[in-house]
Amino acid sequence: MRTIELRGKSVVLIDQTRLPHELKLVRCKSADEIVRAIKTMRIRGAPALGVAAAMALAITALRSRARNRETLLRELERAANKIRLTRPTAINPFVSLERVLSLAHATSGDAKGVRKAIVNEARRIADEDVETNRRIGKHGASLLTDGSVVLTHCNTGALACVDYGTALGVIRAAQDQGKKISVLATETRPLLQGARLTAWELMRDDIPVTLITDNMVGYCLSKKLVDAVIVGADRILSDGHLINKIGTYVLAVLAKHHSIPFYSVAPTSTFDLNSKVEDEVIEERKAEEVTTIGGRRIAPRGVPVLNPAFDITPPKLVSAFVTEKGIIWPPFEKNIRETIGDRQHFQNMIIGVLSASKNSKNNFTGCN
């Protein structure tokens, strides 16, 4: 099955907090329930969050009792605002919300017509995600050769998307081309997406995977065990700054130190051509994610904690970005705009929404 699906008037998703122990599905019947699923990391991964946002609007529309267009549009805006406040860093939900809302506003006719347009658009966004990842995989697979060992971080697989994956999609595509690829996966503290999700996905696909703790990456690179580092992206700026899961920057510095290529893999919807690096909001999550593991306390009660969910990797440490439109090499300033350029108009349209969301940053930083 897909990681997230629209079924009837509900969204059904794999509860990623239960993996690898249990493959459990969760049914969300409202945007509020999707908000909770996102906040508690039942669903995570930038592309999957983009789809979840669109589907939240779809089920809002499907369950709405609005008799007229305007009431429905207001309900949709309210739902979108709640989604925007869940997690600030990944750009994908902001992009899909804007895409669905723009379509809703542009659709003439009554509530029924708008409802239908929205549901179709949410389904299209999900289908595009799968298709996009397949195209990304094909481009990226050219970077790997038979026998390559890839170091990856967090989970960028089917579970981070609707299916197939971004960085793991590249590995799957290389494997499909007959290349034997093996993977070193970092466990990715605090929430252990590497240990729980990436290891689980790759073992199911019979792709050889070896699990390491996050601090073993230096050892592995110094022992020449790694041919390439491949990660995903939560947001990529026009100059090539990469905002991704905490620990990505460590891998990028080490890869540069060891002259190993460092690739970030993401759909073009992850590029944010309007923001500047100094404006970026890094989500700070609650202390318990660090001081407990699976409900078990591992640190003294009351110890102060930092828990940034993401870090920022400067463009000079990135070898290339892999997208569905091809591989983007440096100079990034020029090549990102050339590749993503046709989204510029759309991005300009949504800049206001993004700014509004960023201004609410205090909502995210006080949760410790």
Next chain:
Amino acid sequence: MRTIELRGKSVVLIDQTRLPHELKLVRCKSADEIVRAIKTMRIRGAPALGVAAAMALAITALRSRARNRETLLRELERAANKIRLTRPTAINPFVSLERVLSLAHATSGDAKGVRKAIVNEARRIADEDVETNRRIGKHGASLLTDGSVVLTHCNTGALACVDYGTALGVIRAAQDQGKKISVLATETRPLLQGARLTAWELMRDDIPVTLITDNMVGYCLSKKLVDAVIVGADRILSDGHLINKIGTYVLAVLAKHHSIPFYSVAPTSTFDLNSKVEDEVIEERKAEEVTTIGGRRIAPRGVPVLNPAFDITPPKLVSAFVTEKGIIWPPFEKNIRETIGDRQHFQNMIIGVLSASKNSKNNFTGCN
């Protein structure tokens, strides 16, 4: 109390696997029980392991029924051999075993006389450890200024020694000099010595500590939150190669990338002037340390794991070594020999023992 003490005919030590939940003491009545305590990490930290090794011989002597010198010496050699096979990387236990055994062999007279000499020597080694750390602290404190924020790794405190600590000793000494120091402590997977032990020690001493996961170090350095990185050492080679807890190398590369000083703090007994970096044995520990936390499984059953306990940091990434004889700056090849030179003769004597131990490296690598 001290981390490890000789009480009557037993060794009493703090069970470090129970911290921070419980301060529990363990009484070891034989060298075999100390071997188990070391293997299960009830006691850990290079200097503490050195003292544990000496005390294992002391209680072997105290409980021996040997009537003559030769029988006692044979029992001591057997006990020493078991200790040598516990953990291969930290040099300190090898050095103390050799120190105690040499004295035993050099002591004339009957079993009673040898027994007394050994017990006194073990007590002396423990007392010296405390005194050495105080001297290390005074030298190292000069590297920190009022308000310094220190990033540290693993546990290098009182719990890694008999008391006071090496890297944490430097922080304590600076604090004692009236400088306000605060600490960022990495949790240090897989065994979480940073989260469990360092945070606990520093909170008890009212030294401000903030806990982070191992992959947050890049974020902290890029945000300019850190003035110096200070770690301990399990073994330092004559050319300045530093063998220390897994993850140390990551910190060293990042510190260099951010032009932040990186110091390793250790007694001169940690220096191994005879081994070469290519001969180093990195202990590989069992997979369950990575795949479970506190008995709770965090990864799919059967996932392959790497679990090296240490990594090797090349001298070019080390700013200085802090010892009880002063701070050793580059060029290390020259300055280490000049500072530690008077141990050269002793080291030559023990090279045979070290080689013998290293040849048994297969004992350590097959435990996954």
